[in-house]
Amino acid sequence: MSGHRYGTAVARYFEAWNADSAEGIAKAVAAAWAEDGTYTDPLAEAAGHDAIAAVIGAARAQFPGFAFRLLGAVDGHHDIARFGWELVSVADGTAPVAGSDVITLAEDGRIRAVAGFLDRVPPTA
Numbered sequence: 001m002s003g004h005r006y007g008t009a010v011a012r013y014f015e016a017w018n019a020d021s022a023e024g025i026a027k028a029v030a031a032a033w034a035e036d037g038t039y040t041d042p043l044a045e046a047a048g049h050d051a052i053a054a055v056i057g058a059a060r061a062q063f064p065g066f067a068f069r070l071l072g073a074v075d076g077h078h079d080i081a082r083f084g085w086e087l088v089s090v091a092d093g094t095a096p097v098a099g100s101d102v103i104t105l106a107e108d109g110r111i112r113a114v115a116g117f118l119d120r121v122p123p124t125a
Contacts, residue, residue, distance in 0.1 A: 006076035009105055010083055013114075017056055017068040025060070029053045034106040041099070041116030063097075065090050071098060079105045079112075084119070096122040 009032070016028035029049050033039075039046045044055045071084035080102065087097035098120040106112040 005105070005109055006074045006081040009103060009109055009111055010070065010074045010081065013101075013103070013111065014068055014070065014085075016052075017059070019056070020060070022053070022057055025053045025056050026050075029056065032111055034108070034110045034112050037106075037111050037113065039114045039116070041101075041114075042118055063087060081105070096120070 012028065012032035016025060016032045019025040019028045026049070029052050033049060033052055036048065037052065039052045039055055044058075046052045046055045066087050066089055068085055069088055071086045074081055074083045076082070082100060082102045084100045085098065086095035088095045097118070099116055099118045101117070102115045103111050104113040
C-alpha cells in the first residue's frame, strides 16, 4: 500500500477537525469518512457522517482558538495507519491536549473507523 494513501487520509481527517463552520465540518467529514464510518475515543462514540460531524463540532466549540495538528509521521500498513496529534492554541502555541489515533481505511481511501486515544489532557479543577 502506498504511504501517500495514508497521508492523504490523515490530511482529510485534520481538515475535518480544523473546519471552522458546521457546513465546513460536514463537507470535510463526507470527504474524509466512508458513509458508514465510525469514530471512537474515550469521550465519544459516533457512527455516520452526521454523528461524527456533531462530535467534531462539539470539540471545536469546547476549544475555540485551537487547531489540531499532526505530531510526527504517519505510519501505515495494509489498510491501517496510526499517527499522533496535538490540539494547539493559535494565540500562544501551547498544546494542552495530545493523542494518538489509529484509522482503518475503506477501499476508496476514506476512513472506515477511528480509534482515538488521549495521551495528554489538562488537569480538571
